[in-house]
Amino acid sequence: MNRFLLPLGIFGLLVVVLVIGIRHSPEKGIIASPLIGRSAPEFSLPALMQPGGTVSTASFKGRWYLLNVWGTWCGECRNEHAMLLRIKENGAVPLVGLDWKDDDAQAQAWLAQLGNPYESIGADRSGRVAIDYGVYGAPETFLINPQGIVVFKQVGAITEEVWTGQILPRVKGQGSR
Amino acid sequence: MRRTAWALLAGMLLGLPGWALDTTVLPDPALQARYVGLTHELRCMQCQNESIADSPVDLAADLRNQVRDQLLQGKSDQEIRDWMAARYGDFILFRPRYSWGNAWLWGAPVALLLLGAWVAVRVVRQREHLLAADPNPDVVEEDTPR
Numbered sequence: 001m002n003r004f005l006l007p008l009g010i011f012g013l014l015v016v017v018l019v020i021g022i023r024h025s026p027e028k029g030i031i032a033s034p035l036i037g038r039s040a041p042e043f044s045l046p047a048l049m050q051p052g053g054t055v056s057t058a059s060f061k062g063r064w065y066l067l068n069v070w071g072t073w074c075g076e077c078r079n080e081h082a083m084l085l086r087i088k089e090n091g092a093v094p095l096v097g098l099d100w101k102d103d104d105a106q107a108q109a110w111l112a113q114l115g116n117p118y119e120s121i122g123a124d125r126s127g128r129v130a131i132d133y134g135v136y137g138a139p140e141t142f143l144i145n146p147q148g149i150v151v152f153k154q155v156g157a158i159t160e161e162v163w164t165g166q167i168l169p170r171v172k173g174q175g176s177r
Numbered sequence: 178m179r180r181t182a183w184a185l186l187a188g189m190l191l192g193l194p195g196w197a198l199d200t201t202v203l204p205d206p207a208l209q210a211r212y213v214g215l216t217h218e219l220r221c222m223q224c225q226n227e228s229i230a231d232s233p234v235d236l237a238a239d240l241r242n243q244v245r246d247q248l249l250q251g252k253s254d255q256e257i258r259d260w261m262a263a264r265y266g267d268f269i270l271f272r273p274r275y276s277w278g279n280a281w282l283w284g285a286p287v288a289l290l291l292l293g294a295w296v297a298v299r300v301v302r303q304r305e306h307l308l309a310a311d312p313n314p315d316v317v318e319e320d321t322p323r
């Protein structure tokens with residue numbers, strides 16, 4: 001009896017480790033951002049919709065906002081657009097756009113055609129700011145709290161489930177979660 | 178016929194350098210070597226199984242430019258690796274780093290080896306003990322029915 005106890009115990013431990021591993025493994029192909037819990041990288045970019053103006057992180061301090069990385073070359077961004085318009089309508093948290101390696105005129109035409117869900121949009125023509133945010137595909141969205149800390153990152157389009165399950169509870173829950 | 182073959186071969190050889198994805202040349206051969214090394218050990222985040230040196234996507238080119246610029250600014254290899262990992266996470270490093278988070282992974286083989294050695298020693302000791310207790314182990318005692 002006793003000689004089976006040790007192997008059985010080790011087996012049990014292995015099962016527990018595997019179950020925890022499977023439960024906690026992020027969705028396949030999605031890479032955890034090292035930015036979560038850290039300050040959102042600062043930037044100051046030309047404003048897409050106001051010629052001569054700038055969009056900078058400093059002006060968003062003190063309130064929640066969603067930084068949405070998009071581009072007119074990005075097919076999935078077109079799919080996400082309707083959701084972004086609903087988020088704007090909802091009004092719980094403003095959307096700030098980061099137009100990633102895009103042509104300004106095309107981006108403006110896109111917004112004229114589909115509607116503009118953004119409060120302001122920075123034109124990241126070189127893609128340098130997107131690198132600071134560790135962006136590797138569009139759309140990607142960062143939820144940033146009033147202290148300027150990144151609290152959540154969505155890779156891929158924001159869905160209704162992500163909005164109601166991940167973003168809204170954090171914004172409504174307040175605090176520094 | 179033969180002439181055509183030679184012409185074809187020459188054309189292919191001449192064409193080879195044109196296929197190189199990354200034509201960056203740094204002024205100093207030592208810097209160039211470090212550049213080649215670093216771009217081969219950083220992962221292209223969009224393709225994930227290619228290094229940024231081998232990937233044709235835009236983002237890989239941008240990251241190669243970052244490596245080049247930072248090398249020219251005099252940054253060390255480690256500073257550049259850390260800069261990349263701070264943005265894209267350890268996943269961008271093809272050569273994993275040692276950290277408390279993955280210490281168990283590095284330590285597990287050693288721990289298993291020690292566990293195995295401990296079990297082996299115990300088994301051997303037990304056998305020796307049995308041997309000592311039985312002065313005549315080669316004789317197999319058998320019960321015979323009466």
